[in-house]
Amino acid sequence: MATTNFAINIFILSIISLLSVPCLLSASPPHSPYLLPIKKDPSTNLFYTTLAIGTPSKSFNLAIDLAGENLWYDCDKNYNSSSYSPISCNSKSCPEDAIGCISCTSGPFKPGCTNNTCGASAINQYAKFIFSAGFGEDIIVISQMEVHGLISACVEAEGFTSGSPLEGLPKSTKGILGLSRSQLALPNQLALENKIQPKFSLCLPSSNKLGYTNLMVKSIDGSVSKFVQTTPLIINPDSTGVVSVKGVPSKEYFISVKSVKIDGNVVNIMPSQLSIDRKGNGGTKISTMSPFTELQSSVYKPSVQDFVKRALDRKMTRVASVAPFEACFDSRTIEKSVTGFVVPTIDLVLQGEVHWSIHGANSMVMAKENVACLAFVDGGTEPRMSFVKASIVIGGYQLVDNLLVFDLDSSKLSFSSSLLLHNASCSHF
Ligand SMILES: *[C@@H]1O[C@H](CO)[C@@H](O)[C@H](O)[C@H]1NC(C)=O
Ligand SMILES: *[C@@H]1O[C@H](CO)[C@@H](O)[C@H](O)[C@H]1NC(C)=O
Ligand SMILES: *[C@@H]1O[C@H](CO)[C@@H](O)[C@H](O)[C@H]1NC(C)=O
Numbered sequence: 198m199a200t201t202n203f204a205i206n207i208f209i210l211s212i213i214s215l216l217s218v219p220c221l222l223s224a225s226p227p228h229s230p231y232l233l234p235i236k237k238d239p240s241t242n243l244f245y246t247t248l249a250i251g252t253p254s255k256s257f258n259l260a261i262d263l264a265g266e267n268l269w270y271d272c273d274k275n276y277n278s279s280s281y282s283p284i285s286c287n288s289k290s291c292p293e294d295a296i297g298c299i300s301c302t303s304g305p306f307k308p309g310c311t312n313n314t315c316g317a318s319a320i321n322q323y324a325k326f327i328f329s330a331g332f333g334e335d336i337i338v339i340s341q342m343e344v345h346g347l348i349s350a351c352v353e354a355e356g357f358t359s360g361s362p363l364e365g366l367p368k369s370t371k372g373i374l375g376l377s378r379s380q381l382a383l384p385n386q387l388a389l390e391n392k393i394q395p396k397f398s399l400c401l402p403s404s405n406k407l408g409y410t411n412l413m414v415k416s417i418d419g420s421v422s423k424f425v426q427t428t429p430l431i432i433n434p435d436s437t438g439v440v441s442v443k444g445v446p447s448k449e450y451f452i453s454v455k456s457v458k459i460d461g462n463v464v465n466i467m468p469s470q471l472s473i474d475r476k477g478n479g480g481t482k483i484s485t486m487s488p489f490t491e492l493q494s495s496v497y498k499p500s501v502q503d504f505v506k507r508a509l510d511r512k513m514t515r516v517a518s519v520a521p522f523e524a525c526f527d528s529r530t531i532e533k534s535v536t537g538f539v540v541p542t543i544d545l546v547l548q549g550e551v552h553w554s555i556h557g558a559n560s561m562v563m564a565k566e567n568v569a570c571l572a573f574v575d576g577g578t579e580p581r582m583s584f585v586k587a588s589i590v591i592g593g594y595q596l597v598d599n600l601l602v603f604d605l606d607s608s609k610l611s612f613s614s615s616l617l618l619h620n621a622s623c624s625h626f
Contacts, residue, residue, distance in 0.1 A: 230342050231387060231412035233374075235261060235623075237404055237597075238367030242488035244401050244593060245370045246410065249338040250349070251278030251308070258370045260321075261410065263399070263485045264438045264449045265375020268383060269319040269330050271363065272308035272351035273371075283311035284332040290348060291315035291332065292381060299331050308333065309353035317350030321373060322439050322486050323365025328352055330362075347386050376410070376485075377448040378432075378605055385605065387413045394606035400616075400623035401485070401596045403558075408597075408623035417602055417611060424619055425600065428452050428547040430608045435477025437587065447477070450603060452610055453548035454481040454589055457496070459503045460541040470495045471588050479588045481545070483601070483610075487592035489521075489562075491576035496588050500543075504571055507541035522562070522570035529567055536617045537561060538569055545589075554614045559595045598622045 233246040244261045250270060255278075257270050272278075284290045286298035296318055301310035314331040330352035337344045354363050354371070363371065375382045376397065380389075388395035391413065398417075402408030417425055433447035454471050457464040470493070473480035479493075492500060505515065505524050514527040532539040537558030545553040562572040572594045576586070600613040600623065616622050 229411050229413050229415065231339065233339055233410050233412065235400070235402060235408040235410055237402055237406075237408075237593075238369070239404060241365070241367050242593060243367050244408070244485055245367055246374055248374075251276075251335050252280035253278075254336065254338050257372060258367070259372045259374040260366045260370045261376065261399075261401075261485045262322075262373045263376050263483055264322070265373045265382065266320065266377050266379035266448060267317060267348075267350050267375050267381040268372070269317065269350040269352055269362070269375075270372030271354040273353055273355060274309070276309070277307045278335055281308045281333055281335045283308075283314040284334065284348065285313050286315050287313075288315065290334075292348075295332065296329055299329060308335070308351045309356070317352075318440075319350060319352040319362040319372075320375075320439050321362055321364065321366060324362050325360045325364065326357075327439065328354075328357060328360075328362040344387075346390065347383065348381060376603075378450070379448045382448075383412050384603070388605075394604070396602065396604045396606070398600060398602045399485075399596070400600045401593060401598070402623045403597050406622070406624040414602055421600060421613065421621075425602070425611045425613050426549075426551040426553075427609050427611045428549050428551050428553075430603065430605075430610050431473070431480065431548075432608070433473055433477050433480055433482075437477060437482065443477075449482050449484075450610065451480045451482045451587070454545045455548060456546045457500055458544040458546060458552075459500070460507045461544075462503065462507075464503050465499050466496050478586050481589040481591065482587045483591045483596070485593055485596070487590045488594060490573045490592045490595045491590040492573055493576045493586065493588045494578045497573065497575045501571065501573070504541055504543070511539075511541070513540070516568055519564035519568055519570055521574045522564055522572065523575070525564060525568050525570040526561075527567055528563065528569040531557075531561075531569060533557075535620070536615050545591075552614075553612055555595055556615050556618070558615060558617055559597060559599070562594060598624075 235246050245258045249256045296316040299314045299316045300312050317330040317332045319328040319330040330350035384395045384397040396414040398411045398414050400408045431451040436442045436445045437447040514530040536556035538561045540557045543555040561569045564570040598616045602611040
């Protein structure tokens, strides 16, 4: 059923003859055994983590995707694991929305070539297709801790005649660690296994630094909790992302932005342009797969205009645009502080009257020598293909050095705004 509902532009490629599955999991943290390190890839501006899978254990770099529904990795032709166990199609572990049953009867058996295996999707928003993978279980090692019994998906990335599931991902990565609301995303699997409420944190690092995700947060650290604010996580009633299925709730994380302020002044945006409409378009989601925040044109234009006006008031000198950015300034005319360039503050005013404040370190990017640009991009007007389109997609650059805690059970997001304001960062906590 789910398969036939997939938006028509999406092709599901079946591995011709093979398929299989593996597993996952992680390690130690602020005070949790499920802490994974995060690095930023300088060429894609995407973020990735590292964990080890299988026996003998092999290390994998996986891109972090807040919209990702599972953990999938490339079990290439040289990969094998003696602890790997595929999930068979008739097993009760086979998720309801599995995409069919996959068979690899030619052998020899290995992860990536198993018979009668429950089919997974290896989704990557930068790939041209959705690729089929196989669900399985294997040992996942994180910070030296072995976790058993978690379900992941493995796909032989080179086994397709057109395209690759790894397209557009950082060169060093071999899959995706999904952190969405899906039951198969690790935070939910770990919570179920440990009989606690699903809650995870994400703290993305700036270039050359190490951030982290803690897949199982028990409580927010005392010193941090003082400056963390909370807003509801909204469920978009229509699925979003690569596969849009009408009437199936989105597994992505939306928050409700009520208005945008620049230096305390409300930007002239109609509230309807910020809310989710009947087709599931609109709203604000958080995406680690978008390097920079994307604003739909109706939100982008007035915001940039106001920012530029306030910037000129501060005697910042505007210079020629550097694509994809529009509002660029001579960086020598901007002062610096602990929160980066001293520029007009952008506040997202959220449900609950709390403000997500964006300062220079998260709003300005050096686009070339002596040129600092407002690090937001115009997301255009029309939804692309079948993609449901959010009004605001908060991207990676704006998330750096901001602590986010996703509480799936109470559907709340706790956020710190810039940790730099508190003399902290995602790398030194
Ligand atoms: C992979 O490992 C399994 C278990 O150790 C073994 O039975 C199988 O033959 C191996 N497959 C290949 C292709 O080497
Ligand atoms: C593959 O699985 C099917 C269904 O369980 C079974 O009928 C078939 O014999 C299996 N093939 C091989 C080569 O194991
Ligand atoms: C921030 O940290 C630095 C070095 O660790 C220290 O010198 C400085 O006093 C701190 N500032 C505040 C406001 O805590």
